[in-house]
Amino acid sequence: MYLSRSSLMVAFSVLATVALPAMGHAQDTIKIGAPLSISGKFVSYGAAAKRGVEMAVDIYGGKIGNKKIEVLFRDTQSDPQVTVNSFTQLLVEEKVNFLIGPIATPMAMAGLPAWRRTKALWVVPGATTPLLEEEAGKEPMLFHTFPYAYYYHLSLARSLREKLGPGKTVAIIYSDDAYGREHLPYAQKYFTQEGFKIVAEELVRSGATDLNPVLAKIRRVKPDILLGVVQTTDGIQLTKQVYVQRLNIPYLVGTAYPQLKQWQDASGDAQEGWVGVTTYIPGMKAKADPKYPKLFMDSDAWIAEFTKRYNRVPEFIDVGAYVSTCMLLIAIENAGGVDDKEKVAEELKKLDVSTMIGRGHFEPSIGGTLNQAFADVVVHQRVKGTDAILFPKEFETADKLEQATYAK
Amino acid sequence: MASLIFQIMVDSLLLGGVYTLMAVGLSLAFGVTRIINFAHGDVVMYGAYAAFFAFVGLNVDPLLSLVFVAVLGGIGGYLLFKLTLDRILDAASINQVLLTFGLGLVLQNVAVILWTGDERSTTPSYAFDSWFISDDVVVAKGRLIAFGLAIAFVVLLLAWLRWSELGRATRAVSQNRAAASLMGINVRAMYGLSFALSTAFGTATGAIMSFLLPITPFMGFPILVKAFAIIILGGLDSIVGTVIGAFFLATAETTIAYVVPQGIGWAEGVAFFLLVMVLIARPNGILGTVGRDA
Secondary structure: OOOOHHHHHHHHHHHHHHHHHHHHHHHHEEEEEEEEOOOOOOHHHHHHHHHHHHHHHHHHOOEEOOEEEEEEEEEOOOOHHHHHHHHHHHHHHOOOOEEEOOOOHHHHHHHHHHHHHHOOEEEEOOOOOOHHHHHHOOOOOEEEOOOOHHHHHHHHHHHHHHHHOOOOEEEEEEEOOHHHHHHHHHHHHHHHHOOOEEEEEEEEOOOOOOOHHHHHHHHHHOOOEEEEEOOHHHHHHHHHHHHHOOOOOOEEEOOOHHHOHHHHHHHHHHHOOOEEEEOOOOOOOOOOOOOOOOOOOOHHHHHHHHHHHHOOOOOHHHHHHHHHHHHHHHHHHHOOOOOOHHHHHHHHHHOEEEEOOEEEEOEOOOOOOOOEOOOOOEEEEEEOOEEEEEEOHHHOOOOOOOOOOOOO | OHHHHHHHHHHHHHHHHHHHHHHHHHHHHHHHHOOOOOOHHHHHHHHHHHHHHHHHHHOOOHHHHHHHHHHHHHHHHHHHHHHOHHHHOOOOHHHHHHHHHHHHHHHHHHHHHHHOOOOEOOOOHHHHOEEEOOOOOEEEHHHHHHHHHHHHHHHHHHHHHHHOHHHHHHHHHHHOHHHHHHOOOOHHHHHHHHHHHHHHHHHHHHHHHOOOOOEOOOOHHHHHHHHHHHHHHHOOOOHHHHHHHHHHHHHHHHHHHHHOOOHHHHHHHHHHHHHHHHHHHOOOOOOOOOOOOO
16 A cells, blocks of 8 residues: 555644643543542532542642642442443543542442452542442452441440440341441441340331331330431431430430431431431541641641632541542652552552541451551530530540430 | 220321322323323422422421412423423323433432432421320321321312312313313313423422421432322322322331331332232222223
């Protein structure tokens, strides 16, 4: 085949126009994939994580050395199939070496098979049910930066035992979804271990309109503590119906939902006295990290910065995603700003920082995840519209557990 | 034992009221237009949001805002009908299904964009109040109000259908479209009116749900499923059948939830099994005529 000189020059020019910027782009940027639920039923998680990631990159300065940090957000639409597509697109087409997200366990589990194809360095600031741990906890490229469910129940059982003493009875309400069923064995294990007697275990259908039949059964066994192992929407329904039914159980305990503003707003007066768990709650006082004070600032300064940007109070996922992203960015920088997951993983393992949600350092979890950071869970109680921190000692603002109030 | 039976009866009645509210608008729209509005749950969701914003923004009680929400819902429904459904009334059923299903998805996604997926709820004092009939029998005031309103809505609707000229015209269209047209009734106008009434009921139901259920952009689908089951059970085109279906389903679910261990997990499955059994015995539902020769 004969090609004229002019044809060759045109072809070369076209090739140069297309390829060179791409090559330059690849060298000048650090790409981080962020598959998050920016729409669909987990949108509140995804939106918070997106805020945290964006703020971290911005405060970091948007660059590592001379390389621009480019976060490739992909909306999983809270749909497992779309999540698979998002992972595949980021890992195979974009060839990212670093991933952060998703938050909800079902989405993380959906992305897992696609992740196994390249095993990029994967930071997961969520996925509390230990399914991910069971499937991939031993993977050296998985960095889990949120306490697993068993840490919730371990901390809850310990703090309640500490505040209430021995011999108390517990009734557990759990939802029939993955959340309730995954949490139940840990609630049973740690509450029993701390000397509580479980007197009832009642299943509720996720999204149920009427919980009265279950509440009527629990009323009959008169427990000291009611533990509601459900997600936020069911948590609102449970809280309101427990109050309306005047169950008169002295201590009402939830999981993550009592910290959420939407639960608090929707529950009205019924929220008074509910105990919950979280990794972060306004009121926790943490000092700035001595080495990275610009990133891990004093907790009050960070809240002010966040509020200025987003005109809202940060919630636990905002903070968790922010801290996790900052740790990843520091590790990339410490590795020499290279797009090399192995080197960055080594740096990430060495990292030890003081953050707004406690010590940021990776070590094995109770359940066997190799790289687990932030296992400390805070136990708090809604008292007169604010949060009293009951556990751990370093953040404690109240030494007494209040009894719940009911409709008069 | 007596108090348990009494509590089951009370809870069944109150839940039946909630289910009636969910289903009656859907039944009305289908009875006349013969189109199942798969966006009905999302219409309820918009009513709930409207009541919520009236409550937090203007401090208006959901029971007061209900009237305005219903009027707005009716106007919105009429516009929706004229812009979309009116154009496909003679199209294949699958097109109608896809259109209303698509509308539902659009409404849901717009709600997510506008208001995020955060859960919300109105918190009027009666939503947190209850009466103790005995030590074991409790009546939640919010549900009792919903029950009362459900009965009032149905009575008003039946009265309108029976005694008003427009209502009689609506029934005529429902019974025989061709004959109604020959009698000089503007069939398409009746379709529009029925659809508007249906969405007015839907949004009014949303205002009531705003203090009974958490409000999210995703609350519509479970409501649609429940409402759909109820109108099939009662008979797709029968308002009275819908009420019977709602109370049948509520009683079945509540009884199973109380009597069977871990029953609340079984309640829905068993209730739907009963629904299938009823449909095998009466394929058109309890009082339905759809499918029978006119």
